[in-house]
Amino acid sequence: MTWLRLVRGEIRKLTTTKLPLGFFAVLVLIAGIDAAVVMFGTDMDGSKTFISTAADQQSLMAFAFNAMLGTGLFGAIAVAREYGHNTVVPTYLTSPRRTRAGLAQLTAVLLGGGILGLVGQALIIAGVALALPSTDYGFLVSIGGVTQILAASTLAGAVGAVLGAGLGAVIRNLGGAVTAVVLALFMIPPLVVQLVSDASSWIPPALGAVISGVSSDVSVWAALMALVAWGVVPAAAGLLAVNRRDVV
Amino acid sequence: MYPLEIESVTKRYGHEVVVDDLSFTVAPGRVTGFLGPNGAGKSTTMKILLDLASADAGHATIAGTRYRGLKDPARTVGVVLEPNAFHPGRSGRNHLRILADVTGIPPGRIDDLLEMVELSHAADRHVGGYSLGMRQRLGLAAALLGDPSVLVLDEPGNGLDPQGIRWLRDLLRARAAAGGTVFVSSHLLAEVEHLADEVVVINRGRLVATGALAELQQAGTSVRTPEPGRLTQLLRDAGATVHIGTEGELVVRGVGITDIGDRACAAGIALHELIPQAGSLEELFLDWTSNDNTHLSSTDTAVVVETERQAVPL
Numbered sequence: 001m002t003w004l005r006l007v008r009g010e011i012r013k014l015t016t017t018k019l020p021l022g023f024f025a026v027l028v029l030i031a032g033i034d035a036a037v038v039m040f041g042t043d044m045d046g047s048k049t050f051i052s053t054a055a056d057q058q059s060l061m062a063f064a065f066n067a068m069l070g071t072g073l074f075g076a077i078a079v080a081r082e083y084g085h086n087t088v089v090p091t092y093l094t095s096p097r098r099t100r101a102g103l104a105q106l107t108a109v110l111l112g113g114g115i116l117g118l119v120g121q122a123l124i125i126a127g128v129a130l131a132l133p134s135t136d137y138g139f140l141v142s143i144g145g146v147t148q149i150l151a152a153s154t155l156a157g158a159v160g161a162v163l164g165a166g167l168g169a170v171i172r173n174l175g176g177a178v179t180a181v182v183l184a185l186f187m188i189p190p191l192v193v194q195l196v197s198d199a200s201s202w203i204p205p206a207l208g209a210v211i212s213g214v215s216s217d218v219s220v221w222a223a224l225m226a227l228v229a230w231g232v233v234p235a236a237a238g239l240l241a242v243n244r245r246d247v248v
Numbered sequence: 249m250y251p252l253e254i255e256s257v258t259k260r261y262g263h264e265v266v267v268d269d270l271s272f273t274v275a276p277g278r279v280t281g282f283l284g285p286n287g288a289g290k291s292t293t294m295k296i297l298l299d300l301a302s303a304d305a306g307h308a309t310i311a312g313t314r315y316r317g318l319k320d321p322a323r324t325v326g327v328v329l330e331p332n333a334f335h336p337g338r339s340g341r342n343h344l345r346i347l348a349d350v351t352g353i354p355p356g357r358i359d360d361l362l363e364m365v366e367l368s369h370a371a372d373r374h375v376g377g378y379s380l381g382m383r384q385r386l387g388l389a390a391a392l393l394g395d396p397s398v399l400v401l402d403e404p405g406n407g408l409d410p411q412g413i414r415w416l417r418d419l420l421r422a423r424a425a426a427g428g429t430v431f432v433s434s435h436l437l438a439e440v441e442h443l444a445d446e447v448v449v450i451n452r453g454r455l456v457a458t459g460a461l462a463e464l465q466q467a468g469t470s471v472r473t474p475e476p477g478r479l480t481q482l483l484r485d486a487g488a489t490v491h492i493g494t495e496g497e498l499v500v501r502g503v504g505i506t507d508i509g510d511r512a513c514a515a516g517i518a519l520h521e522l523i524p525q526a527g528s529l530e531e532l533f534l535d536w537t538s539n540d541n542t543h544l545s546s547t548d549t550a551v552v553v554e555t556e557r558q559a560v561p562l
Contacts, residue, residue, distance in 0.1 A: 089300065
């Protein structure tokens with residue numbers, strides 16, 4: 001049995017239910033909302049200065065943190081439902097070496113998260129590009145800027161999915177895993193910043209902004225490393241948990 | 249040949265001992281029934297054998313190797329454990345495809361198996377719409393995907409119709425006849441009686457009986473006496489289990505027929521009948537696993553059934 005076979009099996013698991021389709025529908029909805037904001041939204045003074053420069057448009061379109069949050073839910077659901085439906089039993093029967101099976105699952109989820117992040121960002125760019133002609137402004141973001149936000153959302157999506165998968169493996173209960181992702185990415189970081197102001201540069205929204213090129217709180221490389229750590233730590237905890245605990 | 253060996257296995261959940269120093273062997277070429285009341289520890293024992301749960305003491309092996317040490321587990325051991333271990337939104341065919349992907353089994357075998365378990369017509373429907381029997385058939389198809397030499401099946405007959413049970417029985421017997429190891433837990437005692445060559449019976453996590461079913465069924469003695477109370481007490485003290493048979497006779501297990509005669513003679517108890525009796529598996533099972541301490545007979549004699557004592561010397 002090769003590891004690639006395990007990954008292929010895990011990818012088939014993800015693609016043979018409606019889970020990816022559901023997330024794709026949400027991405028289309030978000031892209032539609034962004035397009036609507038461009039078409040109908042205004043600043044306080046009634047102007048559309050929020051899309052008047054390339055930097056403004058890049059900031060509006062940057063999807064990295066939202067991609068991370070969304071794919072965090074994707075990863076958590078993908079893994080926790082394995083326990084909920086007991087499909088983890090055939091998984092570990094066909095691949096009793098759990099670290100290898102867990103790594104295959106993380107790889108599949110990582111790929112899925114990356115694709116969702118990329119597709120989500122592409123849809124938003126397309127939505128904004130289609131909406132801009134209804135305003136006085138054209139599409140101002142450079143090819144380099146577009147490439148950067150696409151890459152940033154892809155990476156953030158991959159990391160978010162791994163983070164969610166790790167939490168899903170630790171918690172195993174679907175509702176609990178989803179709640180943990182929301183807490184870890186959305187609720188707890190602002191509270192930590194309240195206590196330790198220096199942490200503000202290292203929370204996912206800030207890191208997502210840096211790698212998307214719309215902020216420079218820290219260097220891009222530092223942001224990349226920190227972002228990866230946000231995924232690796234829960235993933236490692238998840239692998240440790242599946243190795244130590246009884247499956248059922 | 250793949251014998252299964254459970255050796256001094258103990259498993260605790262918190263303070264509760266679920267499996268208690270359990271040891272037995274499942275031989276290849278035989279169908280072995282695994283019996284016990286609800287909560288006796290059957291599923292936990294199977295999960296320990298399959299490395300899904302860890303033992304606190306002892307070990308379980310397949311041909312001397314732990315499950316996770318098997319080179320190709322899917323082609324060695326076929327398993328049915330959880331009747332609902334399927335994603336309800338996934339089709340039966342896709343469930344098998346995933347297993348085939350992981351194990352490298354040619355996808356062409358999926359259609360053969362779906363046909364064998366008579367699920368071809370529903371293969372592309374979501375499992376959530378399957379009946380319990382259909383899920384059980386899908387689980388059996390998954391277990392047979394790698395054409396394994398060992399089958400470990402937890403309640404595989406649940407939800408199957410009579411034709412399905414007959415098919416399963418024939419399949420398992422054929423597997424055993426071909427030298428395979430078949431280890432089946434079931435609550436359907438009549439079915440086990442038809443199917444099993446050997447039985448392993450546990451109660452409260454402890455082994456209470458094991459051996460060839462035919463021999464165990466012959467291990468009872470029917471006794472008629474004018475002093476049932478005295479004889480019951482006497483035999484109970486000797487380690488026997490005793491209960492009242494359907495015609496008012498004493499049915500004694502755990503002490504040989506000669507020993508019963510000798511003890512009755514030594515105690516001056518007259519015997520009107522002393523004959524070997526073949527018990528049904530249900531009777532034996534109830535003897536082995538009874539949790540009552542005292543059954544009152546229809547007369548004024550108290551017939552005591554020992555619970556923790558082994559019905560058949562091990």
